[in-house]
Amino acid sequence: MWTLQPLNFRVSSYSHHQTTVAFRPSTTTSPSTLSTTNHNASIQSLCEKGQLKKALKLLSHEPNPTQHTYELLILSCADQRSLSDAFIVHRNLIDNGFDQDPFLATKLINMYYELDCIDRVRQVFDETLKKTIYVWNAFFRALSLWGHGEEVLGLYRRMNRIGIPSDRFTYTYVLKACVAAESLASLLQKGKEIHAHVLRHGYESHIHIMTTLVDMYARFGCVEDASSVFNEMPVKNVVSWSAMIACYAKNGKPLEALELFRALMLENCDTLPNSVTMVSVLQACASLAALEQGKLIHGYILRKGLDSILPVISALVTMYARCGDLELGQRVFSQMEKRDVVAWNSMISSYGIHGLGGKAIEVFKEMVSSGVSPSPISFVSVLGACSHSGLIEEGRYLFESMVKEHGITPTVEHYACMVDLLGRANQIDEAAKIIQDMRIEPGPKVWGSLLGSCRIHGNVELAERASKRLFELEPRNAGNYVLLADIYAEAEMWNEVKRVKKLVEARGLQKVSGCCWIEVERKIYSLTSVEEFNPQIEQIHALLIKLFMEMKEKGYVPETKVVLYDLEADEKERIVLGHSEKLAVAFGLIHNCKGETIRITKNLRLCEDCHSFTKFISKFAGREILVRDVNRFHHFKNGVCSCAEYW
C-alpha cells in the first residue's frame, strides 16, 4: 500500500499575488544543452493513447520533461484511476522542480479529486505557495463535491479578507458548498448572501451561475426561489430547463415537473430535452404513478434514441415498477445489454416494493455473480425487499455478508432496514438491541422504524422510548406524533391520545391528511377524506354504503381501532368508511367498468381497515386492485393481498 509522504517542507501561506508570470522551474536546462534523448513527444502520445505504463517507463529516461508532458501524464493517471501511478508522476514532477507550478498544481488537485485522495488534495493546495485563482477554484471544487461545504465557505471568507477576487467559477463552487455542508445546519442564508454577491458582480445573466442557483434552491427545497431565478434567466439552455424540472420532480411537485416539460416541448426552439431531462420526467411519472403518461414518455425516448443511456433505462425500470407494471419494468431490464450497479439496484427494489423478496434476492445474487459489486444502496434495496416479504433469516445473512464479504460499513439506512425487518417480525427486543449496539448515532430513520414496529405490535412502552428520542430529533415531523397517538388509541389510552394531540397543536404542526390518486383515461384524479369538489361524491358514498352493508353480511368486520377519537362504534365505522382509499376504490369501480385492474396511489401508509376492506372487495366485486402506499404495493386479488400482512 502507498503511504502519504511529505512532498516538501515549505511553510504554506495564502498568496494574494495575482501576477500571471509564467512559472519556470529552477533547474531548467537551456535548449542547447538538451540531452540527445528527448522523449517528451513520445510520452505525450502514449498518454493520449492510454498507454500510461509505457509512458512512465519512458519518463524515467527523460531528463527534461516539460510542463505539457506532466499535464498529459496527470490526466492519464486520473483517466486510468491509478493512484500508484499518480504518486510516481507526482514524485517525478517534484524531482524535476515543478513542485511550485500553479498550473500543474491545479491539474494535480483535480487528479487527486478523481482518485478520491483527499489528503493529497489538501497537501497540494497547502504547499503551492503561489495560489492562483485556478488553484483556489480547483480546491473549492474538490471540497464541495466531497461535501466539505463549510470548509469552502471558511476559505472563501479568508479569500475575500485578503483581497483575492472571485471569478465566475469561484461562485459556482461556493454556491455548491452551501448545500454540501456536513453539519445539519442549513446554509440557506449563506447561499442567499452569495446570490446577492453574484448579482452585485453583474453575473445575473451568466447561464452557469444562474443554473447553479436554481439547483441550490432546489436542494434546499425552496421551489419558489428556484423558479423565480429560472424565470428571470434571459437565456436558458437544456441544463437550466433540466435543473428546474428536476427541482419540481424532487420536491413533491411532479405535476409541475410534467407541465414544465410540456412547456419546453412547446417552446419549439433549439432547446431540446436530453437524457438528463428525461430522467427527471420519468421520476415525475413514477411519483404520480401515471402509467399511461409514462408510456408516452417512453415512446418519445425511443424516437429520440435516448433508450440506450444507462440512467434513462434505470429510470424506466423504476417508473414502470412504481406505476404498478412490474412486468414492463422487467422487460426493459431484460433487454439491457450492459448493466451497471444502478440498473441492478432499480430491478432489486422494484421486486422489493412488489413484495417479491425472493426474486429480489435472486437478482441480487445474479448481479454479484455477473461481476458487479453491490453498492450500499444495493443492500438498502435488498434488505428492504426482505423486510417487505418477511424474509428475516435471509436479511440477517445479507446484512452480515455486507460487512464481512463486501466490506461495506453499515450506515443509518442499513440499520433502519434491519430494525424494520426484525421489528415487523415481532422480534422487537432484538431490534432494540441492534440500536443499542450501533456504533453510530441512530438517526430519526432508525427510531422511526422502531416506532413503526411498535405500532404494528402494540408495544406502548418501547414506543414511548422511541418517540421521546424522535421528538427530540425531528420535533416538526407530525407523522411521528400521529404514530404515537395511534399506538395509544389502540391501547385505548385516551388521555395519552389527548396529550399527544395537544402537543401537536402547541407546536403548530399540521398532520398530513390522506390522499389518493387514480388515473382514469390518462387523467389523474385525487380524492381526500374531506372530498368536496368531486361532483360524483354522492354516487361514491352511495356505492360505498351499499358495499359496506353487503360485505358486513358476508363477514367483513370494520377495523375501527385506527380512529383516534373515543367514539361510539357506529360513529367510528362512519369515519373509516370515509377514508380516501375507499373513495378511490369506489371511484375506480364506477369509472373502470371493463374489469381492468384498478390502480390507486396513496400518500401515506394504508390503514388496517382499508386493507381488509379492499381484500374483501377484490373478492366481492371480482376485481383486481393495485394500491401503492408510501412504502410498497398491495396487490389485492380474490380476497388476498400480495403483502401477506407485511407492510
Place this chain on the structure above:
DNA sequence: ACAGTTACGA
C-alpha cells in the same frame, strides 16, 4: 486551463 442539470433507497 477550472464550470451548471440526471438514475438506484428511506
